[in-house]
Amino acid sequence: MTQKKLCFIGAGNMTRSITSGLVKSGYDAALIHATNPSAAKLDVLKAELGIKVSHDNFAAATQADVIILAVKPQLMQQVCEALSAIDLSGKLLITIAAGVTINRYQEYFRQPIKLIRTMPNTPTQIGYGMTGLYAQAGVCDADKLLCEQLMKSGGEVVWVEQEDDLNQVIALAGSSPAYFFLMMEAMIDVAKQDGMDEHIARQLVQQAALGAAAMVKQNPQLSAAQLRENVTSKGGTTAQAIAAFEQADLRGIVKTAMSDCVARAQEMAKQF
Ligand SMILES: NC(=O)C1=CN([C@@H]2O[C@H](COP(=O)(O)OP(=O)(O)OC[C@H]3O[C@@H](n4cnc5c(N)ncnc54)[C@H](O)[C@@H]3O)[C@@H](O)[C@H]2O)C=CC1
């Protein structure tokens, strides 16, 4: 991979996930710089990954070839406006923020920019990430390839056709690790309430979840529904559990949760 000077503005959960993936996959830590107002997160990144850290967004972004915008959406305007005095003509901008549109970034930077919007997720930290990508019109193939390679260091990537499609990526992959964590959390809680040792319950649940995900991935010819049916013996235990989920309208709950997720991204696009 071409190794360029990277600057991550904001050193929170996602910057940690992406920089970990990059360093683990052999990206030169000396070329990665992360900024944050407070020292604690920077100290961890420096100690764990050996990347450069500082509090000065402007200086770090000025020196970078690629600026990765990784602050919360509500801070994006303030952060981008403070960087707008930098000549961005030779730099690629990558944003990981949910719900901030390309039009907004153009307003905030007040100059022509080359921007790729991405939507990663936290499993990027361990190489199991999924990132959706959308490039602003005019971004060249070399920049698209560079962005793709950077995000691939943490897992898989998909390009989407329309900017709005990123909201579906949020619902399906950006936010969805939290849905699966919630399911596992609930299962472990039930086992604990039933008197089982928490560590054993976690071991059972995490391996079942990992196995289920791997079965979906390794059997593209089988639908998730078919894989579910293969577990479900007629009149058996699984049938009882699935009936309880169906009766409680799990599918309806999932539908509401995903459309609320997309709606929030659309609302944020108006807000930030
Ligand atoms: N957490 C997740 O699973 C995902 C988050 N995202 C997006 O990633 C972005 C970051 O999210 P997280 O890492 O979860 O948030 P976070 O809160 O963990 O990290 C943001 C960091 O930015 C820092 N910050 C605040 N003001 C700053 C400034 N003026 N200059 C530099 N740094 C500043 C904060 O101190 C914090 O460490 C958000 O826009 C979110 O929409 C995207 C995909 C998944």
Ligand SMILES: O=C(O)[C@@H]1CCC=N1
């Ligand atoms: O909750 C959020 O807004 C961010 C975007 C996707 C995951 N976390």
